Amino acid sequence: MLQHRLDGPEHGSPIILGPSLGTSARVWEPQLTALAHRFRVVRFDLPGHGGSPVQDVSSVDDLAGLVLELADALGLDAFHYAGISLGGAIGATLAARRPGRVLSLAMVCSSARFGRRTRSCVTLTALVAHGHLDELALHVRAALRNGLTPDEIGEVLLQSAIYCGVPAANAAFGVAQCVLSEVSGEPA
Known part of the structure; x- marks a missing residue:
């Protein structure tokens, strides 16, 4: 499972925050205080970043699957999602694969497809x-x-x-x- 951190009220509306490549869950720290007032914030590290172990993943779809595994392990049936760069591409994939689970999507400096x-x-x-x-x-x-x-x-x-x-x-x-x-x- 992806290394993750939980912040905010236990019963707050869940939001999963996806980092960019080469960073970790810490990239979201400047926004954490504001988000944690309202949301149950889930921040994760990509495989091989921060505290997440290296895993055999070869696509954004694979990464989206890991995020869904994390959401399932945390008991999150539906959640808001925001992601930076690659984290945003993961969010777009989640919204396309499982639209009923993604309540809202924010893609920051991202694209569904990179040229x-x-x-x-x-x-x-x-x-x-x-x-x-x-x-x-x-x-x-x-x-x-x-x-x-x-x-x-x-x-x-x-x-x-x-x-x-x-x-x-x-x-x-x-x-x-x-x-x-x-x-x-x-x-x-």
């Missing part, structure tokens, strides 16, 4: 966050093929420092610089 460029940005961030530098080189090349410019790749890596720290981002910049030099034919 190739966006998927490349998300993939690069996830690889940096989890320290998969060997795979990062492969995905920097893929990001270029998917239409990202070297400057955009640099911006993604710079933003990843916010989520996973400067040392991880610096290591990622080193990998990306080697790939970009190789592709352009210029020395690193």
Whole structure:
């Protein structure tokens, strides 16, 4: 089961809050006080994030299934849902799969489907966050093929420092610089 936290009145209307990739349930802390006055707040960590163990999931549909398992374990027949980025895509999937269970849906900086460029940005961030530098080189090349410019790749890596720290981002910049030099034919 997904690692989760419960806040707010035990009999409040339930709301499940989905985090973005590379973050944890803590991403919702600035909103927690306001939401916990009215709602029974359920915040969860994605697999491999925060306190949730790594699980074999390969799609947003799989993640939605894990959220439904959590809701079932907590006895939530119906709930409000809000999600950021990937968390929002999970919410859209929940609403499509089980519309009777999702009372309302808020998708923040999200989409039901992510295009190739966006998927490349998300993939690069996830690889940096989890320290998969060997795979990062492969995905920097893929990001270029998917239409990202070297400057955009640099911006993604710079933003990843916010989520996973400067040392991880610096290591990622080193990998990306080697790939970009190789592709352009210029020395690193």
